[in-house]
Amino acid sequence: MHPILDRVTARIRARSQTSRDTYQRRMEHQAAQGKTRAGLACGNLAHVVAAACPSQKARLLDMTRANLAIVTAYNDMLSAHQPYQAYPDAIKAALAERGHSAQVAGGVPAMCDGITQGRPGMELSLLSRDLIAQATAVSLSHDAFDATLLLGICDKIAPGQLIGALSFGQLPTAFIPAGPMATGIGNEDKVRVRQQYAAGQVGREALQEMENRAYHSPGTCTFYGTANSNQLVFEAMGLMLPGSAFVAPDSPLRHALTTEAAMRLAAQATGVASRPLYRVLDEKAVVNGVVALLASGGSSNHTLHLVAIARAAGWVLNWDDFDELSAAVPLLARIYPNGPADINAFQQAGGVPLLLHRLAERGLLHTNALPVYGDYQDHFSAPALTVDGRLHWRPCADTRDPTVIASRDQPFSASGGLKVLDGNLGRAIIKVSAVAPEHRRIRAPARVFDSQQAVVDAYRAGELQRDGVIVVRFNGPAANGMPELHQLMPLLGNLQQAGHRVALVTDGRLSGASGKIPAALHLTPEAARGGPLARLCDGDLITLDAERGTLTVDAPLQERPSATPDLSDNDAGCGRELFAPLRALVSDAEHGASLFSPPAPARPARSQEEEPR
Known part of the structure; x- marks a missing residue:
């Protein structure tokens, strides 16, 4: 095992001892209750089976049979989730052949950042993750289930489902993907x-x-944003069948994987080598997820989601862990925006199994981690169908496209795709995997804005045709729900293409699409909670140095008052008024922007003279 992998894992284990022990004791207590459906009163159980057909009713009343909860994010507007419409019936039919049953325990909201970009609804996006976690918990709260199948893919949806399912971590739990569009x-x-x-x-x-x-068409978007990062990371964490993340919707292989996942989980639920979620999601799974994210150049959103997921299981993961692992984990995949290829080209080159195999060869995975299915080494094999339609797995060969998944001894970069920036402006995340080396350090005057639209207006007025660091503040979790700022990328791309040296500094988000522009994201402490961004002025000289990991400003910030912009436009409209209490409760970005961990005290800002931590 690589010494940095070992060191980071040990550090997470040590700092998490109290919280993990508390979580594990709770799960063990819940597991000790046994088959909770059997403990329901007769009236309660009658409600469980009331809508079932006679044959299913008989299976539900037979406590030797498994009943799986399906928590679905299906809706027919979002391309990634539209394929899930037929999944419950297919799962129920496959289980019925084995004498088991499944019920749709509940549905969770599924919104698309691609639809809400630049719209008021975008301010609900990140907060919806924790709402989805609560909806998942409500779905499972009937205590009528022996295992959980999670049908969810996109940005906040799959992380939210996993956080909610961890409250019922005594149950075997797996994700079933739907695959990317062509x-x-x-x-x-x-x-x-x-x-x-x-x-x-x-x-x-x-x-x-x-x-x-x-x-x-139906399926996930094909670029490597948060939706596809979710799938890759969760497969690396052992939460789905090996090689299943990026199989095309409605293909025979996809259908075979869906029914196989359900039947294997039902077998666990009836006592055959049961693997409850709380045991699968240990510190090794958390670190494997981070490593896979870094090696693939995945979405910066996972510096929020993985922190929040880990904490739901009692693990204290922080940005320093990402940073230290990134120094050791090479970039092994080039998927847009890290390169021209899309997720289908990645799958054709060998997909997740080959990526994980490459990492294991370098000692950068915990290969003794416990996945929900089989052994972790099974994740180095890809699924296929025989001529007579039987499902089997084949060991990975070498990359079928070395421009997409690197050859064994030729990584695309010696380090991973994410870094932490630290300095007297606070702490931020930068995704450097698509940023050319000559653009990774910039020293330029600030141009300060309080909204994405104000930047768009200044660009259209011709005010940004010069070197500069565009600062967009008051866009953190507490200010307006931390929206993604994708409208800025074409504008800043044009400025860079015109020969100007530009960068973005923000307490907002940018997902997996920061691309070629150096972008300091998720800056904490955020401006709305008194962070240094609130005291910046136009013309302040900012230095962003992604190589050294620093973000500083040459200005006497401590001598200035904090700006107090009018954020009342964020308070209402498009449902935002219903989320106002959540903005007051949400933690800072470094602690996952979560409702389930209290806002952390701001760590002291570092002066320009201090060395990087």
Whole structure:
């Protein structure tokens, strides 16, 4: 095992001893209750079976049979979740053949950041993760289930489902993916048209035609944003069948994997080598997830989600763990925005099994981790169907495309895709895997804005045609729910392309799409809670150095009052008024932007003279 992997894992284990012990005792107490369906009063049980057909009713009343909870994020507007419509019936039919049953325990909301970008609804997005966790817990609260199947993929949805399921971690639990849509327009063409539209070179009709070609069928979007990062990371954590993350929707292999996952989980629920979620999601699984994220250049959102997921299982994961692992984990995949290929090209090159095999060869995975199915070494094999339709797994060969998944001894970069920036402006995350080395250090005057729209207006007015660090503040979790700021990327891309040195500094988010622009994200402490960003002024000289891991400003911030912008426009409209209490309770970004851990005290800002931690 690589010594840094060993050291970080030991550090997480040591700092988490109290919280993990508390969580584990709770799960062991819940497990000791046995089959909770059997303990329901007759009236309670009658409600459980009331809507079932006679054969299913008989199975539900037979306590030697398993009943699986399906918690689904199905809706027919979002492409990634539309395929889930048929899953419950297929799962029920497969289980019935083995004498078991399943019920849709509940549905969770599933919103799409691609739809809400730049809209008021975007301010509900991150907070929806914890709402989904609560909805998952409500779904499972009837105590009528022996295992849990989670049907969810996208940005906040799958992390929220997992956080909720961890409150019922005594149950065996697995994710069932739905897969990516077919490849549409190339990513470079997509960026080109967006930048042309931002520059006024093409009209809305051309932009709409391009977007429709990019997003065109059921399945996840094909770029490597948070949705596909969820799938890769959760497969690496052992939470789904090996090789199942990126199999196409509605393919025979996808259907076979879905029914196989359900039947194997039902077998566990009836006592055959049961693996409850609380045992699967240990510190080794957490570290394996972080390593896979780094090696693939995944979404910066997981510096929030993995922290929150880990804490739901009693593990205290922090940004320093990401940073130290990133120094040891090479970049082994190039998927847009880290390269031109999409997730389908990644799958064709060998997919998650090959990536994990490459990491294991370097001693960068806990190969003795306990997955929900089989042994961890099984995750180095890819699923396939025989000519007569039987499901089997084949060991990985070498990469089928070394431009997408690196050859054994030729990583794309010696370090992973994420780094921590630290300095007298606070702490932030930067995704450097797509940023050219010559753009990783910038020293330029600040241009300070309090909203994404204000930047767009300044760009259209021609005010940004110079070197500068664009600062967008009052966009953290407590201010307005921490929206993603994707409208900025085409604008900043145009400025960089015109020869200007530009960067973004924000307490907001940017998902997996920060691309070629150096972007200091999730800055904490956030401006709305008195962070240094609230005292910045136009013209202050900012230095962002991704190589050294520093983010500083040459200005007497302590001598200035904090800005107090009018945030009342964030308080109401598009349902935001219902989320106002949550913004007051949410923790800072470094602690997962979570409702389930209290806001942490701000750590002291570092002066310009201090060395990086």
